[in-house]
Amino acid sequence: MRYKAIIFDLDGVICHTDQYHYMAWKRVADDLGIYFDETINNRLRGVSRMESFEIILERYDGKMSEEDKIRYTAEKNEVYKTLLKNMSPADLDGEIKETLDELREKGIKLAIGSSSKNAKFILGQLGLGEYFDAVSDGNNITRSKPDPEVFVKAAQYVGERPEHCLVVEDAKAGLEAAIAGGMDCAAVGDAVSCGLATWNLNTFSDLKNVISSEQ
Ligand code: BG6
Ligand code: MG
Numbered sequence: 001m002r003y004k005a006i007i008f009d010l011d012g013v014i015c016h017t018d019q020y021h022y023m024a025w026k027r028v029a030d031d032l033g034i035y036f037d038e039t040i041n042n043r044l045r046g047v048s049r050m051e052s053f054e055i056i057l058e059r060y061d062g063k064m065s066e067e068d069k070i071r072y073t074a075e076k077n078e079v080y081k082t083l084l085k086n087m088s089p090a091d092l093d094g095e096i097k098e099t100l101d102e103l104r105e106k107g108i109k110l111a112i113g114s115s116s117k118n119a120k121f122i123l124g125q126l127g128l129g130e131y132f133d134a135v136s137d138g139n140n141i142t143r144s145k146p147d148p149e150v151f152v153k154a155a156q157y158v159g160e161r162p163e164h165c166l167v168v169e170d171a172k173a174g175l176e177a178a179i180a181g182g183m184d185c186a187a188v189g190d191a192v193s194c195g196l197a198t199w200n201l202n203t204f205s206d207l208k209n210v211i212s213s214e215q
Pocket of ligand 2: 009010011012013045046169170171174
């Protein structure tokens with residue numbers, strides 16, 4: 001079998017936290033009088049918290065100290081974490097859980113590769129706290145996607161070589177990270193239009209067909 005492990009991005013792949021990120025960033029942007037909309041929010045996908053803030057600050061007149069940047073990103077995270085408390089196992093799509101279970105039954109290792117420092121909390125909220133074989137997230141990396149570090153670490157955690165790993169992503173930065181790490185990637189959602197992925201999925205369960213065709 002070509003793929004021995006699948007590394008899933010979390011936000012936008014396993015769950016949908018875009019709206020929560022948007023609401024939390026919007027609060028900060030409004031406080032600072034910075035224009036911010038959902039199109040700008042889409043540019044934050046896969047990008048670390050601080051890099052996301054730098055993108056928002058592109059429309060800020062003036063210069064902000066590092067201290068203030070830390071304060072505002074911490075503020076955003078507090079709002080975001082409060083919103084995340086609304087998540088529950090009911091937010092886990094049935095198709096996603098069934099697909100994960102079937103892949104696991106085939107003996108494929110399942111890992112998370114997320115830029116988020118809240119990944120473990122989100123997994124817990126979804127009832128997937130102990131589900132994955134490994135979680136590589138924003139807490140164990142020094143460079144964010146499109147750097148491959150988060151996926152390289154995930155592959156190491158499950159003990160598989162990059163060529164035996166498949167990454168599933170909804171963001172261009174994530175596809176670039178997988179490719180830079182020497183891994184195949186499958187695109188879902190908006191990432192399909194990048195044309196960078198090894199596989200384009202119409203729906204999450206298409207992953208089962210990818211795996212069957214590669215057995
Ligand atoms: C990624 C999201 O998964 O995590 C980004 O797509 C986000 O939008 C990044 O900025 C960092 O998340 P957190 O939870 O550590 O602020
Ligand atoms: Mg994502």
